[in-house]
Amino acid sequence: MATFGAANTNPNKSFEVTPSPADSISSLSFSPRADILVATSWDNQVRCWEISRSGNSLATAPKASISHDQPVLCSAWKDDGTTVFSGGCDKQAKMWPLLSGGQPVTVAMHDAPIVDMAWIPGMNLLVTGSWDKTLKYWDTRQQTPVHTQQLPDKCYSLSVKHPLLVVGTADRNLIVFNLQNPQTEFKRIVSPLKYQTRCVTAFPDQQGFLVGSVEGRVGVHHLDDSQQNKNFTFKCHRDGNDIYSVNALNFHPVHGTFATAGSDGAFNFWDKDSKQRLKAMSRCNQPITCSSFSHDGSIYAYASCYDWNKGAENHNPATAKSSIFLHMPQESEVKAKPRVASGRK
């Protein structure tokens, strides 16, 4: 891909996090308590930066990093903001008490790479999802999982908003768990989207979830049958006839609006209740692989790097640049907007 210069790499004039990882970024997680950002990468590293604000600009300071033996695919923070979990192709998950400067220890194992994970605050457990078609729940003090849950297919994405857990698997299964009864699937749905599930995220109010697919589409799905009429899907991240995948979905922690980030290099903010797009940001010259809001929603971090959407032939490690950008959303971009028409129930 030709880079014309700074304009295309960072058209939104976001702040860049430096030093940038050597290979694509697979996940970004902000601490739930502070402006500390963790990024996992295909270069086997888990890195952590502290973000500071001065006026309207942001500065980033690298703090620490740990390694895995193989590419790291996912990360999660503990709810007290002291510890980071990371997992990936080495089929392990590590627990890293980074705030206290402790060493990482392995706390989870699967038979295949771990692709997503989440900390469940209500139960003090880590849940990991893997391509070995299982979910495992871990008490970090024990070596064996507290529970192993079979999935119909490989886990691709999961999202927790206690007590709601949504898992998206291969072949378009979406499985919902009530974490108060985690051994039973609460509901299993076949995706409202027609193609591969790429990411899922639960509503902050736990009434449903969003699902994004490889065909530039997001589904909004409510759990309660009585709210089925509020379900819908919409298209996004398309450019003419090119249909890109939706790589990330994140809800704003305060406003209940959400962001989508796509393989087309763009990220957008949406309001599902008024069914509007709030803001379309400019396209970067590389796909956006992952994104995250900070704990108060004042910072939106996104990673611009190659996501493998064209396979190995477009991967050139010598010239590839992976960047993490920070965007400070304005209120107009992320604040929910009421519907203008009156008389509508």
Add this chain to the structure above:
Amino acid sequence: MRKELCRNFQQGSCRYGERCRYLHPQQTKPNNPFGFGTQSSRDQQQQNKSSSNPFGFGVQGASNSNRPNQSQPFQNTWQRNPSSGGGASSTQQSGKQTQQADHKCTDPAACKRFIQEDLKNERPMWKLTCYAHFKHLPCDISGDISYEELRAMAYEESKRGIPLQSIVERERNLQNAKVAEFENFLRSPYRGPVTANQTAPSIFPPASQVNSPPGFSAFNQQPAFPNTNAGGGVSSSGPPNPFGRFNQQPNAFSLNTPQPAPSGPSGFQTQPSSFGPGPVTPSGFQTQPSAAFKPSPFGPGPVAPSGFQTQPSAMFKPASFGLGPVAPSGFQSQPASFGPGPGLAAPAQNSNIFPSVTPTPAFNSNQNNQTAFNFNSPVVDTTNTPSGTELQAGGAPVDTSIWLKEKWNPGEIPEQAPPDAFVHR
């Protein structure tokens, strides 16, 4: 009555809303390059910029089916589909609008139309994907491979010294095979009647019993893990508990619940009902009676309580799943575990991708060979992967020899569509 457009509505400020006697063209969407819209319409019939909905999140069915009877008849008119009169009752007609209703695959022509439209207009750039032609239906084409899976395979091979060229070629082969699978499907798409969300539960037995080796099902019967936890009554606070309202579980999953729950060591209840309100433990499993969680079929139990270090891989052996050979030193990156191994493009899938291309045409020509076909034939398996076939879900199983008869007596004609293997193309 009045066929004029409401001027106020156009400006986004009509107070009468649904009662207004002028036209409020809400159902259609404005031209939107970023294509908020229903699944169907890409060419938006241009509407005015109804500023109430500037980017027109398309609403599948909501606007339509929720307002079937309005006081002004003309407001019912679907502006997008002038041919089909009243809009509310969407029938299985012209493909676009009718996607809103539940699609039951009863009309092969409709199915084929959806599929053709999709595969012509809505092909995503990522080719290694599954596909279904309508929302909530099981996959017509399965065998998902995600970006990360492909990338992990490539990195693994590269580590083993395989040159980039071979990696690229392998990926290209995967892609070509999948594209060919789609082409084939396009030619013979009709798979039989099926309803949304119906087959998935029936194909996959309730959770934690799928693909599980004996060790795992024994795990299910452990007294410590009754599945009958009534969890719905308690909600933390604030937002309505999404689970609390559900007092029934779909049938498929209730099979899972009647596990007897003897006096468990921890606060597990024995209520057979699902999420009705009731006394409840706040968390599904608690951490103190950790002994109870030790599933005995699993060999070595938890050893040192401290966060374990990385060497004793023997202790870890999550061999319970029997999903494939677990690399003995689970912490190294054993290449063996990656190929067609557990988790990644599982063997069934891999073999699925390649053979599905060739056998189908070959078999079509042999259709009259009576010995070649039965439901166990691998051909059927590859085009409809082991994980789910619409054929099985469609209705009562039919003796397949019926398809080989030259003449049917009245009453013998099966109602189901013939399995793919029998279909002439």
